[in-house]
Amino acid sequence: MASVTSLVDQFCDAARQAGATAGDDDLRAAGDYLLGRWSEPQRHYHTVAHLSAVLAVVDEHAGLAPHPERVRLAAWMHDAVYDPRALGDANERDSAEFAAGLLATLGVPDRVAAEVARLVGLTAGHATGDDDPDGELLCDADLAVLAGDDEQYAAYTAAVRREYAHVGDDDFRAGRAQVLKALLELPTIYRLPSLREEWEQRARANLEREMLGPSQPGRP
Incomplete structure (x- = not known):
């Protein structure tokens, strides 16, 4: 598993590639905040180790997606909200909403933030459209386990x-x-x-x- 510093660096790089205008300190603070969420005590599978595993698959197969930076950001966000007691797809819906809000605060363009949120929502059922390679890579990486x-x-x-x-x-x-x-x-x-x-x-x-x-x- 990648180190915390390396993971935050990866988050900052993906955010910049997606058009974030926030400064380095704000990007790193957001990455640290996300890692804190992935480290919550109720998590045993949906942990930093799972995040790292998903990101590793995305990195290895990034050439299969037209916008790998969006897929990487969606990987960071897809279980950002995780409550095992939540019903249905509440975690995925809340994670998608969280993604759109956080990315907006980092200056990511609205259309890109909305697309990352859409990708996050796909992880509820792991069903994608016929022409959605970004979504396919995210879902395939999430299910690699x-x-x-x-x-x-x-x-x-x-x-x-x-x-x-x-x-x-x-x-x-x-x-x-x-x-x-x-x-x-x-x-x-x-x-x-x-x-x-x-x-x-x-x-x-x-x-x-x-x-x-x-x-x-x-x-x-």
Whole structure:
């Protein structure tokens, strides 16, 4: 995982590339503030480690997106608001609204801030349009964990379960099953062809195995 300083540097670079007019001190303060949110105590999976993992995928495959700086900012914002007790897509909606507001304070042009907020909203259902490579890269990066090896996938499901410790086992299994079913019913889990080829089969196998075994509700 990248260091805190490196992560903040990455945030500042993405914000500048997106047109932010704020000074360096304000950009760094915003990056530090975001890292504070990603470090909140209720988080066990949706942590700085998850943020770093998503950013790493975006960086590796940035050439697949026309506006990788917007995708990077959306990665920073997509779980900026995270309450495991929230219902439905409230976290994603609130994160999108938060993104638009924060980026506006940093001087990012309105149309770019609105586009970053739109990208954040896509992570609620991970379904994108037919011509949305920025959205596809963000969603594919967010779901990359599903294609992990056995140890990585087990760590992911255990961390999600800890985030929902307030939910009883029976209710959790029912809620988690709904999440798994929704993912498996996507036409493809991964939208970008190269990532689909690399990850789709493994991710579906992981999800199907979890459906059949002891489930561990939560969004990925």
